Amino acid sequence: MEYTAIFQKMDNGWYFAQCEQVPGAMTQGATIEEAKENLKEALQLVLEAEKDLGIKRDNVTRMKLEFA
Numbered sequence: 001m002e003y004t005a006i007f008q009k010m011d012n013g014w015y016f017a018q019c020e021q022v023p024g025a026m027t028q029g030a031t032i033e034e035a036k037e038n039l040k041e042a043l044q045l046v047l048e049a050e051k052d053l054g055i056k057r058d059n060v061t062r063m064k065l066e067f068a
Contacts (some may be wrong), residue, residue, distance in 0.1 A: 001017050001021075002041060003020070003021050003022065004019065004021060004034065005017055005018070005019060005020075005035055005039055006019075006020055007032055007035060007036075010028075011043050013028070013030075014028050014029065014035075015028060015029050015030075015031065015032050015034075015035040016028050017029065017032075017035040017036065017038065017039040018037040018039070019039060019042075020040075021044055022043060022047065024046045025039065025042045025043040025045075025046045025047075026042060027039050027041075027042045028037075058060050
């Protein structure tokens with residue numbers, strides 16, 4: 001499966017990273033590259049934990065929400 005990483009530069013200069021498809025997979029790093037590597041590890045840990053708990057992610061529903 002392919003995952004989408006989202007990076008946001010914070011006010012302190014660090015990068016916050018999260019996986020769009022797996023909300024629990026998030027981390028940070030001093031550089032985007034460090035945040036990317038940390039996110040790979042966080043994603044792997046979350047997916048392993050979900051597997052152990054019997055949680056499946058093959059039926060994800062996406063929809064756009066609009067705010068007034």
